[in-house]
Amino acid sequence: MSANGPRPSSERGRGLSPAATGWLVFVALVVLAVVEYVVFLAVHRNLIWMVVMNVADAALILVYFMHLPRLWRGH
């Protein structure tokens, strides 16, 4: 299983190493978490903002960390 390592098909051909992908996604998740908190402090009715940011967070993890596209594209 996974003899080629965690390299989702979504990043093939872009020249990004798996480690670089990991760092980029990690930074994006941290930034999103901080932005969520700032929105909480600054915006009174923030439900829509939160939903949009949560979906972005989840998509990043599902696609890059959990390799969801491999289910239908293969390795």
Place this chain on the structure above:
Amino acid sequence: MAVAERVLERAHAGYEGHGGHAEASRPAMNQLGLWFFFLSESFLFAALLSGRFFLAGFHEPKEVNQALGLAITMVLIASSFTAYMSECGIARGDRGAFMRYILATILLGIVFAVGVGIEWSEAEFSIHEPYGTAFFSMTGLHASHVISGVFILALVALRGARGAFSAESHWGVEAAIKYWHFVDVVWVFFYPALYLVNW
């Protein structure tokens, strides 16, 4: 529907392509089974998430420790990153990196669970209030998944230390780490619902 058909075709092709040999088709079926498990778990967590809004409305809770909530969220995000790096390590045959990162993930998981414990001990609301019911049930169920994830990762680390996994064969690592990421995805929705959302 088209995506579902392709997923099933892939799993089936793995089976047929190896003369119907169950062992050869196992990886594709394992993946599919794991994702079905995540799907079934998602319904459970989604029920709790909707229950939080049904019970306590969309109003922002005043009594939670916001700094602690943000801190444990960062810890869980960091643990997802270390879990991913651990999988990268074993996939390229680097056992040292695999062990370092998986132990870091276990440690961060324990820190998260301790953080939830502190939040519980500091909570200024009771489980009998609507928000308290939602808060304790959601964080409790999620923390139980974190703790079970820590045990699973510890087992994987133990087997890894004994040389059970290689670059060519590490389904056990992949499945455990996917489970850990799933727990992180759940928290991505639970954290704002419990700490931040206001309408």
